Amino acid sequence: MARPHVLLLHTGGTLGMRRGPHGYVPEAGHLERLLARIDALERPELPSYRLVEHAPLLDSSDTRPSDWQRVADTLVEEQAGVDGFVVLHGTDTMAYTASALAFLLEDLDRPVVLTGAQIPLAEARSDARENLITALLLATRPELAEVGVYAGGRLLRGVRATKVSTSGFDAFESPDAAPIGRAGVTIELATDRLRPAGPGPLRTTRLRDAQVLALRLFPGIGAETLRNVLREPVEGMVLETYGAGNAPRDPALLEVLAEAHDRGVVITAVTQCLRGGVRMGDYATGSALAAAGVVSGGDMTAEAALAKLLWLLSREREPEAVRAAMTIDLRGELTAEGHAQ
Numbered sequence: 001m002a003r004p005h006v007l008l009l010h011t012g013g014t015l016g017m018r019r020g021p022h023g024y025v026p027e028a029g030h031l032e033r034l035l036a037r038i039d040a041l042e043r044p045e046l047p048s049y050r051l052v053e054h055a056p057l058l059d060s061s062d063t064r065p066s067d068w069q070r071v072a073d074t075l076v077e078e079q080a081g082v083d084g085f086v087v088l089h090g091t092d093t094m095a096y097t098a099s100a101l102a103f104l105l106e107d108l109d110r111p112v113v114l115t116g117a118q119i120p121l122a123e124a125r126s127d128a129r130e131n132l133i134t135a136l137l138l139a140t141r142p143e144l145a146e147v148g149v150y151a152g153g154r155l156l157r158g159v160r161a162t163k164v165s166t167s168g169f170d171a172f173e174s175p176d177a178a179p180i181g182r183a184g185v186t187i188e189l190a191t192d193r194l195r196p197a198g199p200g201p202l203r204t205t206r207l208r209d210a211q212v213l214a215l216r217l218f219p220g221i222g223a224e225t226l227r228n229v230l231r232e233p234v235e236g237m238v239l240e241t242y243g244a245g246n247a248p249r250d251p252a253l254l255e256v257l258a259e260a261h262d263r264g265v266v267i268t269a270v271t272q273c274l275r276g277g278v279r280m281g282d283y284a285t286g287s288a289l290a291a292a293g294v295v296s297g298g299d300m301t302a303e304a305a306l307a308k309l310l311w312l313l314s315r316e317r318e319p320e321a322v323r324a325a326m327t328i329d330l331r332g333e334l335t336a337e338g339h340a341q
Contacts (some may be wrong), residue, residue: 003047003048004047004083005047005048005049005050005081005082005083006047006048006050006083006084006085006086006136006140007049007050007078007079007082007085007086008049008050008051008052008086008088009052009053009054009071009074009075009078009085009086009088010031010051010052010053010054010057010088011054011057011058011060011071011087011088012026012054012056012057012058012059012060012090013026013059013060013088013089013090013091013094013116013117014090014091014116014117014118014119014128015031015088015115015116015117015121015128015131015132016030016031016034016057016088016120016121017030017120017122018030018120018122019122019123024120025059026057026058026059028053028055028056028057029053031051031053031088031121032051032053034121034122035051038129041133041136046136046137047083047084047136047137047139049086049136052074054074059090059092060089060090060091060092060094060097060116061090061092063090063093063096063097065100066207067097068097068100068101068104068307069104069204069206069207071087071097071101072100072101072104072105072204073204075101075105075112075202075204076105076203076204079110079201083110083139083140083142084110084111084112084113084138084139084140084141084144085110085111085113085139086113086114086115086135087101087112087113087115088114088115088132089114089115089116090116091116091117091118091151091163091171091172092163094149094163094172095158095163095172095301095303095304096303096306096307097114098114098147098148098149098158098161099159099161099301099304099307099308099333100207100307100310100311101114101147101158102146102147102157102158102159102304102307102331102332102333103159103205103307103308103311103331104204104205104207105147105202105203105204106198106202106203106204106205107198107199107200107201108145108146108200108202109145109198109199109200109201109202110139110142110144110145110197110200110202111138111139111140111142111144111145111146111148112139112146112148112158113135113138113144113147113148113149113150113155114135114147114148114149114150115131115132115134115135115149115150115151116128116131116151117131118166118167118169118171127151127152127169131150134150134183134187135150137187138150138181138183138187141187141189142197143189143194143197144180144181144189144194145194145196145197145198146158146180146194146195147159148180148181149161149172150183151169151170151171151172152169152170152171152172153182153183153184154170154172154174154179154181154182154183155179155180155183155189156172156173156177156179156180157174157177157180157332159300159301159307159308159331159333160174160175160176160177160301160304160332160333161173161174161303162174162175162274162301162302162303164274173274175274175301176275176276176277176299176335177332177335178190178193180193180194195331195332205314205315206314207310207311207314208313208314210236210310211233211234211235211236212234212236212237212238212306212309212310212313213229213234213236213238214237214238214239214240214302214305215229215237215238215239216240217239217240217241217242217247217248217272221248221253222252222253223250223252223253223255223256226253226256227256230256230257230260230265232263234260234265235264235266235313236265236266236267236268236309236310236313236322237260237265237266237267237268238268238270238297238305238306238309239267239268239269239270239289239294240270240271240272240302241270241271241272241278241286241289242271242272242285243272243273243283244271244276244277244278244279244280244282244283244286245269245271245278245280245282245283245286245289245296246283246285246286246289247285247286247288248285249284249285249288254288254289254291254292255292257289257292257293257294258291260293261293261294262293264319265319266295266309266312266313266322266323266326267295268294268295268296268297268305268309268326269286269289269295269296269297270297270298270300270301270302270305271299276299277296277298277299277300277335278296278297278298278299279296280294280296295326295327296327297327297334298327298334298335299334299335300333300334304333308330308331309322312325312326
């Protein structure tokens with residue numbers, strides 16, 4: 001039988017970096033040379049692969065929404081004859097890219113697995129080799145027709161992943177949704193929780209240059225600070241609130257939010273807490289936010305909420321339609337009423 005074939009897209013990140021005089025840096029062609037030295041990649045139980053390398057390669061800290069679009073475009077352009085995709089990406093903003101791809105990729109009918117490393121593949125002790133090989137194997141599983149993040153033995157739904165560690169190999173968590181796969185002696189997928197495959201072929205929607213931002217509430221935040229943040233041309237904001245969706249009941253602060261709502265800015269509340277979600281009717285402070293026009297983001301991660309908001313604003317011109325869609329689960333990013341599952 002022919003080996004499955006995987007597209008390996010290298011966007012940058014620690015996994016393929018080399019050590020430079022000022023720290024790790026990406027270098028064109030470096031990963032290809034490293035992969036050629038790994039005999040295990042030629043074993044028949046692994047898929048064949050074709051490496052595509054973006055130019056320039058990016059440290060993921062430099063990633064912008066246009067780079068999310070570029071990844072999506074590449075996957076669509078290169079899909080012929082491909083059983084699945086592995087996207088090599090820096091871990092710092094991988095959760096943003098994974099969330100964005102989950103929304104951008106339409107009719108997805110095969111796996112898209114993002115992975116990276118905390119230590120480069122070139123180093124003697126690294127998590128890169130295991131992450132790469134397991135991601136390649138996951139990308140051959142036809143029942144996995146969604147975007148996932150693989151690291152540290154766990155496959156997480158892309159729109160549920162968030163980075164929680166700068167030092168551990170298990171750098172990602174999925175706080176309000178269990179992993180959709182685990183890799184130990186065997187690789188097991190939670191087939192009962194996987195999303196159904198799309199009809200294919202893969203296509204992508206287009207992001208426009210919508211102005212969105214995220215703001216974390218902090219004690220003492222003033223109305224004028226918020227007013228400056230929400231000035232035109234801002235179209236949307238993810239507001240990271242306290243607890244279950246609480247904020248100061250400062251009349252001036254709430255007035256600024258209401259003014260922004262009235263001129264069409266879409267403001268979505270998510271929680272600063274690692275687990276749980278926003279339930280804006282539980283406390284008077286949350287109800288005051290809702291009265292000012294803020295919509296609940298339930299238990300979405302801040303990364304998923306930002307990517308979803310930008311994607312929706314690129315598709316919908318009416319703010320009310322965007323507000324309504326932010327409260328609906330579209331890609332597995334949101335649990336009903338924000339309760340953990």
